[in-house]
Amino acid sequence: MRLKELQTWTKNAWKKSDKKVTEKDELLFLFEEIGEVAEAIRIENGFKKNKTKPDLEDEFGNVLLSLITLANRYNVDLEKGMKKTIKRIEERYIKGQRRTK
Numbered sequence: 853m854r855l856k857e858l859q860t861w862t863k864n865a866w867k868k869s870d871k872k873v874t875e876k877d878e879l880l881f882l883f884e885e886i887g888e889v890a891e892a893i894r895i896e897n898g899f900k901k902n903k904t905k906p907d908l909e910d911e912f913g914n915v916l917l918s919l920i921t922l923a924n925r926y927n928v929d930l931e932k933g934m935k936k937t938i939k940r941i942e943e944r945y946i947k948g949q950r951r952t953k
């Protein structure tokens with residue numbers, strides 16, 4: 853699935869939901885999910901041995917959903933944003949990709 857498709861799916865899914873959340877809630881959900889990824893990685897690395905093995909794919913999926921939800925609120929096109937980021941990273945860090953203006 854492309855980012856555009858994920859953004860459309862997310863927008864439509866939340867329209868069908870009874871769950872009403874504010875922008876603040878969405879931001880807090882994103883940070884909460886990022887924290888869960890951090891915890892999952894710590895468990896993967898041998899910390900918190902009493903916790904069950906996390907599903908990293910699911911945890912990263914939760915972060916992506918929260919990020920997309922927030923981006924949709926601001927009508928941010930994530931593909932366009934990612935293209936800008938890729939261009940900047942290539943120019944700064946990828947050998948042979950440096951462009952001259």
Ligand SMILES: [Mg+2]
Binds near residue numbers: 885888889911915
């Ligand atoms: Mg999670």
